[in-house]
Amino acid sequence: MKILVIGAAGMIGRKLVKRILADEAVGGRQVTAMTLADVVTPSAPASAIPIDTVAADLSHAGVAESLVAGRPDLIFHLAAIVSGEAEADFDKGYAINLDGTRYLFEAVRQAHLVDGYTPRLVFTSSIAVFGAPFPAEIGDEFHLTPLTSYGTQKAIGELLLADYSRRGFLDGVGIRLPTIAIRPGKPNKAASGFFSGIVREPLVGVEAMLPVADTVRHWFASPRAAVGFLLHAATIDTAPLGARRSLTMPGVAATVAEEIEALRRAAGDRAVALIRREPDETIARIVAGWPQAFAADRAVALGFTADKDFDEIVSIHIADELG
């Protein structure tokens, strides 16, 4: 099978590609070729499988058409302007996250109208499609009321994915990713950054800032679990989904206090002592509007598997990033 990964240079994209190349198959089907696309040309890992790398901005006319010209059997659409940037740059967010996604679906539809092409298309959505107020645990039938332009664009992507699937132009699965922890790399300015930072930095002896109360609770998945979700979405039977093509992924609901205790179990009091409490009302207010926990019953019934607990999330980070 031929696979196209759009957004292949991102953190999850790189891990997904690495895993596919290691397995050389997805769902038991041999991978024969891969195309890796991103706004900057992704680097191609060494592999026996032929890999094309492409610099592609989905918001430009014709780009999506050229990406599907080779008729990939499986498309992962991970590309997005992230939450903070989509909020700061209204036009750019809509251009990439809404128009880009629609151009992609439309390019698939045009190919479908020519020769019946109907790829599996895995679309990464986000729990940012939800906005407060919500119940303590958000069920699978709760409405989408995003409080950011990013969340709005993802919710619209879900609606388009469902309609294009219902009409038979593509075979879509949308997955609403939890907040990814522990996100590897440098600290960034995302409001959610501290959730990873308070574990990642102390594990390598560096101080980390905690801007919110220990009681703050949120919904997490490790990068390894996220890659597992993507690959499972690529291979499940979509008949049971009916017209409801997007699924809240299972995750780990953990408070900051529980994160800290998991860090203590993994690296001791010396690591925990590197967390510096520095309350930030702006971040606290943003985070207060985020979901805390979900009942992801549909996804669980369909075989999507979350990390066991926050200890596992910490140990995955240690194994995958720190050797």
Place this chain on the structure above:
Amino acid sequence: MKILVIGAAGMIGRKLVKRILADEAVGGRQVTAMTLADVVTPSAPASAIPIDTVAADLSHAGVAESLVAGRPDLIFHLAAIVSGEAEADFDKGYAINLDGTRYLFEAVRQAHLVDGYTPRLVFTSSIAVFGAPFPAEIGDEFHLTPLTSYGTQKAIGELLLADYSRRGFLDGVGIRLPTIAIRPGKPNKAASGFFSGIVREPLVGVEAMLPVADTVRHWFASPRAAVGFLLHAATIDTAPLGARRSLTMPGVAATVAEEIEALRRAAGDRAVALIRREPDETIARIVAGWPQAFAADRAVALGFTADKDFDEIVSIHIADELG
């Protein structure tokens, strides 16, 4: 205040305009000018209030800009390709119902960026944003899972309305209209047509076809109630809406049997005898996917008022259409 009505030539649009011209005010504010727009030039009723009539296809670039150039204080966006046509013509439905709506919001935003213009914008959505399976009574927090391209486009319009409102570019209220009954005029090919037809035709001595079982239950509002919803949406304080700008309108849940009994009370057995049962499996299957009843608590709390019962719906038709 200056008012723009887009979709002014449609059944609801015409009734809305007639009511505004009769009242000469909306929410206690004097109406000083009206612009009536539709794909075909709407006719302007005789009135002391200056009326502009415009042929405008929102899906064409620049059209929305010219409509908001006069900075209307209040915009009613009623224009849409209806359900059946949006399903039959995928491109046309998306062009008018999605692109047209987005062009309008974007034209308002561009005006806002120039001079702070922030009109009240009333957007007509539809219960078609909901798709089976659902509970017997659909609450205000139930997710939107449309089963038509029309419903998808309306749901996307709701998301855009919320985001543009949240960002302060416009002051939006979306109202999800029930199925309108009794729809005046000739029978049409809409799958929902019989709900009106089995009352409208017998009232004037004409036979009407009933393609579904008497037990089928659906959600209705009279044209007069729909106009009331639009005017109330134009005047309510939007602060209590928060970021959740679209509301399911209250309605009357009635079975076909209840409709028939209301007809009998209004016009006797002779009228009822004109209903010819002619089961149609295609229509029965389509209607089975439609909502039956809602708990429209938010809208009721905000003062939106439904018809009392189906008897009232019948008597409104008699009063407004048959004199």
